[in-house]
Amino acid sequence: MTDVVIAGLGQTSVGEHWDVGLRDLAYHAMHAAIQDASGLHPQALFVGNMLAPNLSHQAHLGALLADFAGLTGIEAVTIEAAGASGGAALRQGYLAVKSGLVNTALVVGVEKFTDQVGAGVEEALATAADSDFESVQGMTSTAQAALIMKRYMYEYSVPTDGFAGFALTAHANGAGNKNAMFQKAIRPETYVKSGEPPNMFDAAPPADGAAALVLTRPELLPSNFPHLLVKVAGSATSSDTLALHDRKDMLYFEAVHNSTGRAIKQAGITLDQINLFEYHDVFSIFAALSLESTGFAIRGQGWKLAAEGAIALNGRIPCATMGGLKARGFPGGATGVYQAVEAAMQLRGQAEANQIAGATYALIQSLGGPASTAVTHVLQRLD
Amino acid sequence: MTDVVIAGLGQTSVGEHWDVGLRDLAYHAMHAAIQDASGLHPQALFVGNMLAPNLSHQAHLGALLADFAGLTGIEAVTIEAAGASGGAALRQGYLAVKSGLVNTALVVGVEKFTDQVGAGVEEALATAADSDFESVQGMTSTAQAALIMKRYMYEYSVPTDGFAGFALTAHANGAGNKNAMFQKAIRPETYVKSGEPPNMFDAAPPADGAAALVLTRPELLPSNFPHLLVKVAGSATSSDTLALHDRKDMLYFEAVHNSTGRAIKQAGITLDQINLFEYHDVFSIFAALSLESTGFAIRGQGWKLAAEGAIALNGRIPCATMGGLKARGFPGGATGVYQAVEAAMQLRGQAEANQIAGATYALIQSLGGPASTAVTHVLQRLD
Numbered sequence: 001m002t003d004v005v006i007a008g009l010g011q012t013s014v015g016e017h018w019d020v021g022l023r024d025l026a027y028h029a030m031h032a033a034i035q036d037a038s039g040l041h042p043q044a045l046f047v048g049n050m051l052a053p054n055l056s057h058q059a060h061l062g063a064l065l066a067d068f069a070g071l072t073g074i075e076a077v078t079i080e081a082a083g084a085s086g087g088a089a090l091r092q093g094y095l096a097v098k099s100g101l102v103n104t105a106l107v108v109g110v111e112k113f114t115d116q117v118g119a120g121v122e123e124a125l126a127t128a129a130d131s132d133f134e135s136v137q138g139m140t141s142t143a144q145a146a147l148i149m150k151r152y153m154y155e156y157s158v159p160t161d162g163f164a165g166f167a168l169t170a171h172a173n174g175a176g177n178k179n180a181m182f183q184k185a186i187r188p189e190t191y192v193k194s195g196e197p198p199n200m201f202d203a204a205p206p207a208d209g210a211a212a213l214v215l216t217r218p219e220l221l222p223s224n225f226p227h228l229l230v231k232v233a234g235s236a237t238s239s240d241t242l243a244l245h246d247r248k249d250m251l252y253f254e255a256v257h258n259s260t261g262r263a264i265k266q267a268g269i270t271l272d273q274i275n276l277f278e279y280h281d282v283f284s285i286f287a288a289l290s291l292e293s294t295g296f297a298i299r300g301q302g303w304k305l306a307a308e309g310a311i312a313l314n315g316r317i318p319c320a321t322m323g324g325l326k327a328r329g330f331p332g333g334a335t336g337v338y339q340a341v342e343a344a345m346q347l348r349g350q351a352e353a354n355q356i357a358g359a360t361y362a363l364i365q366s367l368g369g370p371a372s373t374a375v376t377h378v379l380q381r382l383d
Numbered sequence: 384m385t386d387v388v389i390a391g392l393g394q395t396s397v398g399e400h401w402d403v404g405l406r407d408l409a410y411h412a413m414h415a416a417i418q419d420a421s422g423l424h425p426q427a428l429f430v431g432n433m434l435a436p437n438l439s440h441q442a443h444l445g446a447l448l449a450d451f452a453g454l455t456g457i458e459a460v461t462i463e464a465a466g467a468s469g470g471a472a473l474r475q476g477y478l479a480v481k482s483g484l485v486n487t488a489l490v491v492g493v494e495k496f497t498d499q500v501g502a503g504v505e506e507a508l509a510t511a512a513d514s515d516f517e518s519v520q521g522m523t524s525t526a527q528a529a530l531i532m533k534r535y536m537y538e539y540s541v542p543t544d545g546f547a548g549f550a551l552t553a554h555a556n557g558a559g560n561k562n563a564m565f566q567k568a569i570r571p572e573t574y575v576k577s578g579e580p581p582n583m584f585d586a587a588p589p590a591d592g593a594a595a596l597v598l599t600r601p602e603l604l605p606s607n608f609p610h611l612l613v614k615v616a617g618s619a620t621s622s623d624t625l626a627l628h629d630r631k632d633m634l635y636f637e638a639v640h641n642s643t644g645r646a647i648k649q650a651g652i653t654l655d656q657i658n659l660f661e662y663h664d665v666f667s668i669f670a671a672l673s674l675e676s677t678g679f680a681i682r683g684q685g686w687k688l689a690a691e692g693a694i695a696l697n698g699r700i701p702c703a704t705m706g707g708l709k710a711r712g713f714p715g716g717a718t719g720v721y722q723a724v725e726a727a728m729q730l731r732g733q734a735e736a737n738q739i740a741g742a743t744y745a746l747i748q749s750l751g752g753p754a755s756t757a758v759t760h761v762l763q764r765l766d
Contacts, residue, residue: 021515023515044620050442053437053463053507053510054437057506057510057514058510058513059433059463059465059510059511060463060464060465060510060512060625060751060752060755060756062464062622062756063465063623063625063752063755063756064755066622067622067623067629072622073621073622073637073641074621074622076464076620076622077464077471077474077756078463079460079461080436080443080444080462080463081443081446081460082442082443082446088445092475095475095478095479095485096478096482098482098484099479099482100481101478123440124436127440127441127443128443129443130447131439131440132404132406132441135440236458237427237459237460238456238457238458239446239450239457239458239459240456241450242443242446242447242450246450255456368446372443372447373445373460
């Protein structure tokens with residue numbers, strides 16, 4: 001079967017883009033990705049988005065964004081899997097190219113939180129949870145995460161500042177990413193002063209942003225193509241219950257475990273060959289559980305990897321290398337595409353101050369809800 | 384490349400299911416499809432849905448419905464392209480199986496309009512239009528269709544009862560479909576008495592419903608598999624502008640023309656080999672323009688095919704053979720999957736009173752907005 005490679009990358013800065021609409025954000029990222037791919041023309045567009053039908057009264061983004069990008073007429077569709085929408089769009093684009101029926105696919109993730117403010121945002125985010133049994137009771141995504149975190153800290157006797165390492169690492173790395181929402185390192189006492197966990201530094205900021213990439217078959221690229229190629233070497237999606245009360249064990253992400261195992265196996269490697277891991281740190285507890293459920297840490301020890309510096313740029317398994325959701329920001333359904341773009345920059349050697357020297361394999365993971373959906377990809381540098 | 388076949392079919396009746404929730408509706412269709420496929424186990428679920436995030440405060444249907452169907456853990460995702468969501472979900476399921484990475488895919492379309500009533504429904508449907516330039520001015524989907532219809536009637540001097548044939552055919556066929564919302568034929572004077580077009584009979588009724596099908600590779604089926612196989616012989620999606628004012632010509636559906644051409648070409652046939660056409664008659668004007676843009680009628684003459692009986696079960700090109708959107712009902716993002724299930728029943732010879740004798744090729748077409756998205760499939764009976 002043919003390989004699928006990433007040929008173009010584009011992104012906007014992440015933050016509060018009050019002066020730019022959803023379609024404009026997406027346009028900037030799509031245009032940049034196509035330019036970066038030397039003008040390769042896509043036949044299909046896969047849009048990762050979670051909240052536009054609620055926050056922007058706009059569904060049908062596929063056709064809308066194809067037209068706005070000057071690609072009127074091409075195949076276009078929106079992919080939704082809550083916070084994993086971006087990863088899921090990448091997965092669908094990958095399957096389309098892999099099928100042989102689409103030569104070149106454009107994948108864009110876009111989210112525009114600032115079309116609304118206040119309670120509307122939290123209510124829209126809560127559509128990721130089980131409406132009939134959770135949201136209707138007032139349960140929000142943040143409340144879910146807090147319940148899991150408190151239980152984890154109790155079970156494993158985690159000290160009050162035990163999770164600080166996740167935010168410290170993310171903000172340190174955000175300082176090297178000109179597209180990050182927060183580009184300033186924080187000090188340990190800043191975390192502690194923010195109060196009992198989960199505090200502000202245990203949750204990623206919802207933000208506007210768009211990222212895009214071009215997928216194609218390597219044989220379609222010109223011989224003088226200017227970039228190192230990044231292969232999608234592994235791709236897998238797993239699901240789990242939406243509602244926490246339906247889980248046997250709320251301290252383990254089964255969908256992370258399963259999708260990671262399958263993606264790693266497809267790539268023909270072992271976990272210790274991974275050079276960087278872009279996890280879905282929308283909450284610091286999700287980062288800890290992701291490290292454990294993938295197998296980078298044993299159960300109950302994920303937080304120690306952060307505390308001990310193992311996830312730093314020069315650590316054993318660098319994570320959130322461009323700031324992660326915590327410092328780059330959390331643009332909803334765009335997040336998974338940002339992860340792919342950032343990881344591809346690392347593999348191309350374009351990550352500047354944050355470069356992981358000699359990175360060959362990157363693991364990226366996009367979660368919806370408390371890993372109710374986990375979309376996992378292994379990206380590989382082709383020399 | 385491997386063939387992709389439809390191995391299982393399931394559907395609920397279409398109507399106002401006040402006593403059944405969205406997940407229950409979807410479950411009934413999914414369960415029936417898996418049973419019909421002799422219990423084949425899917426690895427992936429593709430959900431076509433348009434309105435649940437707005438009307439039911441529920442996104443993230445992929446993982447939710449996988450779990451509720453007893454398929455916890457499998458790959459699952461939601462596909463959205465407004466009214467074409469069902470067709471788009473079929474397309475993504477097809478690409479997944481075609482890629483060789485998914486053996487068996489379950490496709491379900493589900494919509495639950497009755498979670499809300501009144502203006503909320505029209506507002507939610509309007510998210511299919513261009514929010515910044517159309518919906519914000521009060522333009523709804525129905526208003527869009529009315530503008531197109533009035534222009535068409537003016538341009539082509541269509542008499543006041545010119546479109547009656549579409550509703551008459553749909554209702555006549557609905558009478559033979561036990562899952563249809565309206566199972567009673569209507570008389571020509573009923574259309575006329577309903578007033579100046581577009582009248583009630585020119586628009587399909589929003590309704591609750593779910594339909595599902597199982598896609599797989601034929602070599603995975605047991606030798607004693609009980610059904611005739613239906614092959615997905617052609618599959619194509621095209622897009623167009625959302626906003627009417629961005630069109631050069633609002634009386635021609637470019638996306639219908641382009642996707643039909645590609646699907647027919649992939650199937651290796653010509654249009655005159657098609658034995659039935661399930662068009663997206665959410666408005667009678669869409670049916671007329673679909674007949675013209677596919678090539679079944681010349682421009683300005685689509686309405687005459689209905690008026691002259693050419694689209695009846697015994698006509699030259701039978702359309703809406705199980706009632707179409709007008710009489711079977713319009714369950715939003717489920718519609719495209721209903722079309723596929725009904726066409727597959729025709730090809731299997733299971734359409735009972737509405738059977739098109741010897742049907743070998745069916746064309747099905749799912750539209751979002753005024754053909755801003757058109758997803759077109761050719762299904763083929765394999766003997």
